[in-house]
Amino acid sequence: MPKKLDEYKLLEDFKKEYTNHIIKFRMDNNMSQQEFADYVGLKQQSISRIENGVSDIRISTLIKILACTKKRIKIGGNR
Template identity: 50%
Template sequence: MADMNNITDFEDILIEKYGDKGTAKRDKYDADSLAFRLGVMLKQARKDANLTQEELAERTGTKKSYISRIERGLSDIQISTFHKLIETGLGRSLNISIG
């Protein structure tokens, strides 16, 4: 059984590896992490809708290669574009909250 007193908080790991929030290295990590998470969300929603990347691209007037880059977290995406992919392309609603 693991000793609960030796558990490291994920934020502590991030600080150790990438530095404090606001530093260049940490900012890059946070941006890359966000792109990855949005890509995973898009891919899952697309699969749930039984659409291929090509079909989603056609519905939204973009290219399959762009959808692929987003889903792999390799492309930054504007919120307006993400909104269009979700609402126009997938017929779903995009809800954003600040916590």
């Protein structure tokens, strides 16, 4: 597979992983998007856009969410 396609797949896989983590964390803790947004210090609209794939997440926002949910995500493939 060409390098660009590998990078695109890696990015899409990563996006799917953090999106699934956010949704699972919310559901496991019986939180609405608003409650989760308040918990991590973001706006509900931001959580909605992230969960629906409408916007890419900023690194600083991702770090904030991961810290609040005590989650680690591996970035990168087997290189």
